[in-house]
Amino acid sequence: MEITFHGKRALVTGASQGIGRDIAIQLAKCGAEVIAVARNQQLLNDLKREFPSISPISVDLTDWKATQKALSNMGPIDLLVNNAGIVILKPVPEFSEEDYDRLFDTNVKALVNVTQIVTKQLLERGAPGAIVNVSSQTAKVGLEKHAVYCGTKGAVDAYTRGVALELGPHNIRVNCVNPTVIMTEMGKIGYSDKRLAEKKIAKIPLRRFGEVREVTDAVLFLLSDKASMITGETLLVDGGYVHA
Numbered sequence: 001m002e003i004t005f006h007g008k009r010a011l012v013t014g015a016s017q018g019i020g021r022d023i024a025i026q027l028a029k030c031g032a033e034v035i036a037v038a039r040n041q042q043l044l045n046d047l048k049r050e051f052p053s054i055s056p057i058s059v060d061l062t063d064w065k066a067t068q069k070a071l072s073n074m075g076p077i078d079l080l081v082n083n084a085g086i087v088i089l090k091p092v093p094e095f096s097e098e099d100y101d102r103l104f105d106t107n108v109k110a111l112v113n114v115t116q117i118v119t120k121q122l123l124e125r126g127a128p129g130a131i132v133n134v135s136s137q138t139a140k141v142g143l144e145k146h147a148v149y150c151g152t153k154g155a156v157d158a159y160t161r162g163v164a165l166e167l168g169p170h171n172i173r174v175n176c177v178n179p180t181v182i183m184t185e186m187g188k189i190g191y192s193d194k195r196l197a198e199k200k201i202a203k204i205p206l207r208r209f210g211e212v213r214e215v216t217d218a219v220l221f222l223l224s225d226k227a228s229m230i231t232g233e234t235l236l237v238d239g240g241y242v243h244a
Contacts, residue, residue: 132177
């Protein structure tokens, strides 16, 4: 199955490393004109050097007004991947207000803001579009020390369904992918300990963690015309963990 995005312009947040970086690269390889958004200017510069066709924008997505300003002149966008996210793992009694704000500002508030920016211009243009939000299996199941993180991803899933319902009549599709542990730098925060990793893997029917490309492939599919009748969906990429 060939997927192409020639003639499309795509925006990817959290694109300086990990899953977001690979999504930006693969979109570019499939013909899209890609705008990569992240906070780390140096990592964006490295991405630009390796893939000159990708246009970087550096901004702290947790800053609502700065994000709107940074994205105000980026031109029309057809495809959006809301990938930016952080994880803070602590027992429930130890969670601080600052931890809570950091998680929700990055994982939820920033996503809502960028989605609003892109969908507003899609509606003004009367153009079709596709949005994929990178959520998590923790939106479906509770995990130890993940309580507030679970809450942010549950919010992402619920927001996705609401936006999909509202924008469906305008031919704008909105979906989620919900991965299990992917051993990016963020994934290593919770599972660099071999004993914890083995315990987690034992509960995954496929008996392994996911690979970055497996998430990217799911995202590309949902963005493409191959998924033209799919919207409001939360696609688990978790090796069967949730349904085991």
